Amino acid sequence: MSIPILSSCNSKQKIDLLVYHATVYTVDSNFSKAEAVAVDKGKIVAVGNSEELQNEFDANEKIDAKGKFIFPGLIDAHSHFLDYGLGLNQADLVGTTSWNDVLDRVKTFAAQHEEGWIVGNGWDQNDWPVKAFPTNETLTELFPDRPVILSRIDGHAAIANNKALELAGVKAGDKLEGGEVEVFNGKLTGILIDNATRLVYSKVPNPTTAQLSKALLDAQKKCFAAGLTTVSDCGLDYSMALLIDSLQKKDQLKMRMFVMLTDSKRDYDFLFKNGKIKTDRLNVRAFKLFSDGALGSRGACLLQPYSDKPGWSGFLLSSREHFDSCAKIIAAHGFQMCTHAIGDSGNRIMLEIYAKYLKGKNDQRWRIEHAQVINKNDFHYFGDYNIIPSVQPTHATSDMYWAGDRLGTERLKYAYANKELMNENGWIPLGTDFPVEDISPIKTFYAAVFRQDAKGFPPGGFEMENALTREEAIRGMTIWAAKANFEEHEKGSLEKGKFADFVLLDKDLMKADEKDVLNTKVLMTFVNGEKVFDQKTD
Numbered sequence: 283m284s285i286p287i288l289s290s291c292n293s294k295q296k297i298d299l300l301v302y303h304a305t306v307y308t309v310d311s312n313f314s315k316a317e318a319v320a321v322d323k324g325k326i327v328a329v330g331n332s333e334e335l336q337n338e339f340d341a342n343e344k345i346d347a348k349g350k351f352i353f354p355g356l357i358d359a360h361s362h363f364l365d366y367g368l369g370l371n372q373a374d375l376v377g378t379t380s381w382n383d384v385l386d387r388v389k390t391f392a393a394q395h396e397e398g399w400i401v402g403n404g405w406d407q408n409d410w411p412v413k414a415f416p417t418n419e420t421l422t423e424l425f426p427d428r429p430v431i432l433s434r435i436d437g438h439a440a441i442a443n444n445k446a447l448e449l450a451g452v453k454a455g456d457k458l459e460g461g462e463v464e465v466f467n468g469k470l471t472g473i474l475i476d477n478a479t480r481l482v483y484s485k486v487p488n489p490t491t492a493q494l495s496k497a498l499l500d501a502q503k504k505c506f507a508a509g510l511t512t513v514s515d516c517g518l519d520y521s522m523a524l525l526i527d528s529l530q531k532k533d534q535l536k537m538r539m540f541v542m543l544t545d546s547k548r549d550y551d552f553l554f555k556n557g558k559i560k561t562d563r564l565n566v567r568a569f570k571l572f573s574d575g576a577l578g579s580r581g582a583c584l585l586q587p588y589s590d591k592p593g594w595s596g597f598l599l600s601s602r603e604h605f606d607s608c609a610k611i612i613a614a615h616g617f618q619m620c621t622h623a624i625g626d627s628g629n630r631i632m633l634e635i636y637a638k639y640l641k642g643k644n645d646q647r648w649r650i651e652h653a654q655v656i657n658k659n660d661f662h663y664f665g666d667y668n669i670i671p672s673v674q675p676t677h678a679t680s681d682m683y684w685a686g687d688r689l690g691t692e693r694l695k696y697a698y699a700n701k702e703l704m705n706e707n708g709w710i711p712l713g714t715d716f717p718v719e720d721i722s723p724i725k726t727f728y729a730a731v732f733r734q735d736a737k738g739f740p741p742g743g744f745e746m747e748n749a750l751t752r753e754e755a756i757r758g759m760t761i762w763a764a765k766a767n768f769e770e771h772e773k774g775s776l777e778k779g780k781f782a783d784f785v786l787l788d789k790d791l792m793k794a795d796e797k798d799v800l801n802t803k804v805l806m807t808f809v810n811g812e813k814v815f816d817q818k819t820d
């Protein structure tokens with residue numbers, strides 16, 4: 283008797299999930315394409331042809347992608363995830379068209395939240411008819427007894443009412459390092475720049491653990507809907523990292539996170555004593571420092587004065603000695619240093635300090651966050667010392683309307699120079715800096731490639747010599763962002779053995795018409811093989 287041929291069904295390997303009939307951009311080293319992804323126990327077991335994988339695997343769940351487009355889960359290399367979540371429960375001032383508009387929104391918010399501090403975020407006077415900073419008279423009249431603090435979109439300036447200033451003990455003529463308390467005709471205007479904002483924020487009651495947890499879960503929901511599967515949170519206290527870890531271990535927080543700790547003795551002591559934290563969902567190995575402020579509020583530290591404020595060059599947020607001593611201990615302990623640097627002077631100082639401790643070619647992946655305005659003689663540091671420029675393409679298209687006023691034409695040529703920076707190491711991670719910018723990675727892609735706003739301005743794009751190709755932009759949001767976090771072996775591409783983190787989009791970002799890109803919809807998001815967002819049901 284002949285041995286019966288096993289039915290193909292019996293010989294099939296049982297797996298959790300098969301997604302087929304898709305165009306799969308694997309973002310492997312060849313940027314190769316496939317049609318199907320097979321997933322088991324949270325990992326990718328195969329990527330290939332639809333028919334072959336259907337024959338090979340018996341999947342518990344099968345999803346017909348109907349010809350739509352799969353990319354690796356999108357990674358935001360620079361965000362403020364927790365702040366974004368907290369902001370979802372504060373007065374939203376993004377997109378306000380005037381100071382009066384801000385006041386209206388604050389009034390509405392105050393009516394809905396009847397007690398305590400009023401905290402708001404997201405105003406930008408550069409978007410208003412009057413581009414000067416507002417002053418706080420009306421805010422003080424409206425809220426004589428309730429403290430109010432409203433942060434500018436970049437977080438580098440805020441306006442407080444008199445009650446808040448009083449509680450914080452801020453007085454006209456106060457001086458502090460790395461900050462400015464604005465005074466006009468001998469009176470406080472309520473405007474606080476950089477470190478001065480902390481005087482007031484330090485008086486705002488800390489959110490409770492329940493509020494923090496809610497903020498993280500609220501942020502996660504929005505980010506999954508946007509196709510993000512990993513976010514870097516740039517600057518949290520170690521206690522927040524532990525809270526994140528506990529929510530992840532309870533399986534409530536499924537977002538993968540790279541958390542940079544703050545430049546504080548507590549955080550250095552904690553990480554040096556306990557060592558790096560690395561789980562499948564959390565990676566803590568870096569410190570976030572601030573070299574200078576932002577360009578919008580003229581807090582970025584420039585080598586030459588601002589073109590629109592003679593004699594003013596901005597300032598460093600700490601002394602050079604401080605940055606040097608931090609670099610020294612971070613290098614000695616083998617951790618990663620990530621420094622916010624916007625102005626060409628703020629960048630140069632950090633590049634020089636990084637070079638001193640990195641010594642030459644290396645794989646420490648020390649990062650400059652933003653790397654926004656670079657002196658033309660300083661680009662070489664990135665390549666010579668393998669310093670990673672971590673950039674946010676939407677900053678270019680948000681700032682392009684006024685960046686030239688601040689910098690003048692000559693310096694502007696070397697600002698937002700994403701391509702030139704990428705060429706230094708051959709790779710570049712991309713992010714958004716949300717909530718400074720929108721969370722959408724589709725907007726990042728559009729800004730990186732087309733360098734225009736949503737209305738197609740400017741025609742032809744802003745400084746197109748610094749545009750990235752579509753492939754580079756996709757890599758920047760996936761495998762290169764993973765690499766900036768030392769995670770390229772576990773995520774960032776769809777290859778056997780990696781986490782099954784991926785998104786299903788309704789458009790082909792590699793081919794879609796420029797005018798259609800911003801209409802791209804996230805249909806589904808998967809983390810660890812689990813569907814965490816479905817456009818149909820969420």
Ligand SMILES: [Zn+2]
Pocket residue numbers: 360361362516715
């Ligand atoms: Zn940031």
